[in-house]
Amino acid sequence: MVATASDLSLVLTGGGSNSDPNSSLGGNPSSTPITGVLNNLFDNISDSEAISGKTDYRCIYLFNDSTSNTFYDTKLYIGSGATGQIQLGITSVKDVQKITIVGGATGGSFEIAYTPPGLSEETQTVNYNANAATWASNLETAINAISTLSADVVAGGTPSDRTFTITFTDYRDHDLLGLDISSLSAPGSLSGSISKVTVGAPINLIPDTLDADTTPPTGVTFTSPTIGSPLEIGTIYPEEGLPIWIKRTTTAGATATLGIGFTLKVSISPVDTS
Structure with a gap:
C-alpha cells in the first residue's frame, strides 16, 4: 500500500x-x-x-x-x-536527548529500545568501551540501526559520570529511547537515566x-x-x-x-x- x-x-x-x-x-x-x-x-x-x-x-x-x-x-x-x-x-528544531550513566562502568553493555511509527518495538545492544568516543560511536551505530532513526552522539562527563548527548538529524519530537543498563558491569552500583534536552519540532x-x-x-x-x-x-x-x-x-x-x-x-x- x-x-x-x-x-x-x-x-x-x-x-x-x-x-x-x-x-x-x-x-x-x-x-x-x-x-x-x-x-x-x-x-x-x-x-x-x-x-x-x-x-x-x-x-x-x-x-x-x-x-x-x-x-x-x-x-x-x-x-x-x-x-x-x-x-x-x-x-524547526532537532530533538536532543541525554543518557547519563553514574557509577563508573567498566564492561558489559546496555540496551536501547524504540518503537518506530507503525512498527513494533526494536532494541539494540551498545557495547561498553573505555574510550568515551568509541563508546559514543557504538551508541550512534545502534541508534542508526533502528528503523526511522538517525542521530549523532557525543560523549561527555567523566568515567564515573558518563553522559551521551543524542541529537536526532530530523525535525520531530521523538519519544524517549528506552534504556536498560542491567548488563553493564562496575565495581559498585550503577544508575542510568535518559532525559529530553530539547523538544524536536515541527x-x-x-x-x-x-x-x-x-x-x-x-x-x-x-x-x-x-x-x-x-x-x-x-x-x-x-x-x-x-x-x-x-x-x-x-x-x-x-x-x-x-x-x-x-x-x-x-x-x-x-x-x-x-
Whole structure:
C-alpha cells in the first residue's frame, strides 16, 4: 500500500473538543476537520480593524491518518489567495536527548529500545568501551540501526559520570529511547537515566496556546511558500502530524472584499525517492 490523499487530514487546534476556528490558537489538535466553508479559519475583519490594520494568527494540525502508509517529501505552499496577506509558519528544531550513566562502568553493555511509527518495538545492544568516543560511536551505530532513526552522539562527563548527548538529524519530537543498563558491569552500583534536552519540532509537536489571536507564536518562522519554493517538511510517518501556523496581515486602510481566502496545498510522495 502507498499513501493517498485520503490519508491526509487538516483539523483545528485548541483541544480535542474545540470546534471554534477563532479558538484554533495552538494546543492539542481538535477532532474538528477544516472544511471548505466561509470563515472556516479566520473571522471577518471589522471596519475599525481595516482602518487601523491587524495581524492575527491561527494554528491548524496536519495529520497522516494512515496506520501503515508514509508521506515522503512532504511540502506545503499557498496555492492561491491574497498574495502577501497570508504566510505559513513552523518551528524547526532537532530533538536532543541525554543518557547519563553514574557509577563508573567498566564492561558489559546496555540496551536501547524504540518503537518506530507503525512498527513494533526494536532494541539494540551498545557495547561498553573505555574510550568515551568509541563508546559514543557504538551508541550512534545502534541508534542508526533502528528503523526511522538517525542521530549523532557525543560523549561527555567523566568515567564515573558518563553522559551521551543524542541529537536526532530530523525535525520531530521523538519519544524517549528506552534504556536498560542491567548488563553493564562496575565495581559498585550503577544508575542510568535518559532525559529530553530539547523538544524536536515541527513533527509531533504540541504547540503552546496563544493568549490572544494577535500574539505572535514564539519560535515560528513565517514565509510565503509557493509551488516553486515550498515549505519543506520531509517524511511524516503513519499517525504522525504537525502544527502549521498561519499569519494573516491586514494592512491599514484595506478596502472591504467579499469572500477573500486562500488555498493551502500539501504535496506528498507516496514512495521514498531520496
